[in-house]
Amino acid sequence: MKLDPIDLKILDAIQRDGRITKLALADKVGLSPTPCWMRLRKLEKAGIVSG
Structure with missing residues (x-):
C-alpha cells in the first residue's frame, strides 16, 4: 500500500496522541471528519494501524 x-499526517498524529478524537484528527490533517475516518479505517484494514 x-x-x-x-x-502520513494521520499516522504522525495518532502516534503522537493515540487517544485523539476523530474530529481533532480530521482538523489536524486538514480533512473533514468523514474522509479522515475513512482513511483511518483503510489504514487499519491494511494492518498499518492496530488498536
Missing part, C-alpha cells in the same frame, strides 16, 4: 502525505 502506498501512503500519500495525508496518510
